[in-house]
Amino acid sequence: MAADGGGGGLLDPGGAMERLAAWKGRIDKLATDTKVMSERLQELRVTAMDANGMAEVTLDSSGVLVGLRLGRQIQRVSPDIVAATIMATVQAARAQLADRSQEIITSTLGEESAAARDLAARVGNQLRGTEPGDVDGAVRW
Helix, strand or coil, X not given: CCCCCCCCCCCCHHHHHHHHHHHHHHHHHHHHHHHHHHXXXXXXXXXXXXXXXXXXEEECCCCCEEEEEECHHHHHCCHXXXXXXXXXXXXXXXXXXXXXXXXXXXXXXXXXXXXXXXXXXXXXXXXXXXXXXXXXXXXXX
C-alpha cells in the first residue's frame, strides 16, 4: 500500500466516503423497511371460525379479541362447550396471527437477516403464548 493512503486503502478518503454512503444507504433502507413492517403489522387482523360454525372470533394485531359472533348452534349445547369452543377458536386465530406476523416480518426484513428471524420467532412465540419461561403454556390475556 502506498504511504499516501492511495489505492483504496483504509486511509483513502474517497473509499471511506463510498463505504460510508453505502452504509447509510443500508441504514436508510432498513429504517424504511421497518416502518413498512410496523404499519403492516398494526393493520393486521385475523378472523377464525370453529369447524361447526358455533363461534367466529376476530383478533387485532396484538392478539386481543375485538370481535365475537356466535351461531345458533350455541343454543343446542352446554355453556361449557360454548366456552371451550370460543377459547379453542381464539387459540386457532392466535396461531394464524402468529404465522401471518412472522411472514410479514421475514418478507419485509428478509429471511437472511438473523435479527428478522429472531424477531419473527419472538413475535410468534408471544402470540401463541409459548414464550420461554411459560411454565404451563397457558394463554396470557
